Amino acid sequence: MSVLxxxxxxxxxxxxxxxxxxxxDAAQRAPLGDFLSFRLxxxxxxxxxxLAGIGLMVCGMALGAxxxxxxxxxxxxxxxxxxxxxxxxxxxWLTGQPLGAQGWTGxxxxxxxxxxFIVAGSPRAGEAVADPFRQWLIIGLVLGAAALLVVLALRxxxxxxxxxxxxxxxxxYGVQDALTRVTGLRFADSGLGSVITSWxxxxxxxxxxxxxxLVQSAFETAPLRMSLPALTAAQPLAGILxxxxxxxxxxxxxxxxxxxxxxxLAAVVGGIVLLGLHPAMPRGAEKYARAGDLHHGTAPGSP
Numbered sequence: 252m253s254v255l256x257x258x259x260x261x262x263x264x265x266x267x268x269x270x271x272x273x274x275x276d277a278a279q280r281a282p283l284g285d286f287l288s289f290r291l292x293x294x295x296x297x298x299x300x301x302l303a304g305i306g307l308m309v310c311g312m313a314l315g316a317x318x319x320x321x322x323x324x325x326x327x328x329x330x331x332x333x334x335x336x337x338x339x340x341x342x343x344w345l346t347g348q349p350l351g352a353q354g355w356t357g358x359x360x361x362x363x364x365x366x367x368f369i370v371a372g373s374p375r376a377g378e379a380v381a382d383p384f385r386q387w388l389i390i391g392l393v394l395g396a397a398a399l400l401v402v403l404a405l406r407x408x409x410x411x412x413x414x415x416x417x418x419x420x421x422x423x424y425g426v427q428d429a430l431t432r433v434t435g436l437r438f439a440d441s442g443l444g445s446v447i448t449s450w451x452x453x454x455x456x457x458x459x460x461x462x463x464x465l466v467q468s469a470f471e472t473a474p475l476r477m478s479l480p481a482l483t484a485a486q487p488l489a490g491i492l493x494x495x496x497x498x499x500x501x502x503x504x505x506x507x508x509x510x511x512x513x514x515x516l517a518a519v520v521g522g523i524v525l526l527g528l529h530p531a532m533p534r535g536a537e538k539y540a541r542a543g544d545l546h547h548g549t550a551p552g553s554p
Contacts, residue, residue: 256322259314260330266311268337271466271479272345273304278470287405287468295467312459315428320435324428325374325500328490329365331428332519335483335526336361342475348531357525364518371511377499379436389496390426393489397422401465413469417478418485420465425489427458429498480527484520491516 277298285291295301318327336358397419404415430451438446446452469478494500
């Protein structure tokens with residue numbers, strides 16, 4: 252594994268983790284009537300803390316794009332999942348809450364799982380799949396799963412909607428990572444002219460905006476611990492699927508390697524859940540109660 256890829260990916264994770272905390276702190280104060288509406292983004296753009304969070308997120312995405320330009324998606328995606336560690340670190344500093352057994356266990360599972368997957372799988376570059384049907388099939392399946400989660404979120408109680416929206420956004424961000432890598436490779440091979448005449452960069456933009464709306468709607472209605480674990484778990488899984496499925500990423504496939512890769516991914520998901528539910532994560536209790544009022548048809552502040 253390249254040291255440059257490691258530094259870029261971990262730097263991206265740091266920016267993303269800090270940015271998510273700042274965004275949620277601002278989004279939980281937004282009007283609940285803006286749920287899943289682009290008005291939410293228009294309201295939040297006037298909040299300095301949210302803009303700071305978005306600035307960090309953009310920096311994280313730029314560093315992530317650079318990491319994807321130098322390393323395989325199956326390598327970079329698990330490293331980006333460590334943004335939850337940085338989110339927890341900032342939240343812990345803001346709340347003064349100690350890590351405790353839950354925090355240390357989650358940290359060990361996440362860090363150990365990422366390490367186990369990378370060491371066992373030994374991700375390396377291969378030939379991208381030329382068959383457009385296979386590419387569109389995988390992208391379609393992931394986007395279809397994201398759309399299903401959004402539909403379920405619209406039908407579910409608001410206390411469950413943030414989990415579903417976080418998972419949907421994570422799936423979109425996983426596809427976005429894959430298309431970002433495709434765009435970077437196209438730029439390196441053929442220059443800017445080839446990039447601006449291809450569909451991938453515009454899809455990256457569309458996925459980014461849509462994912463942002465889903466994330467902010469999730470942040471708006473519930474504590475960070477409800478949405479960030481689902482987002483963090485879904486993104487690398489979708490990214491690895493796209494990387495192996497059509498970008499040509501190659502993993503070791505002997506029985507021992509597959510067992511360790513599966514165990515590593517399971518540990519990553521387990522660590523994400525433990526860290527996401529840690530008491531240091533912002534609670535947003537007032538907003539959570541307002542979400543329940545809205546679901547039951549009671550306007551906030553009404554008798």
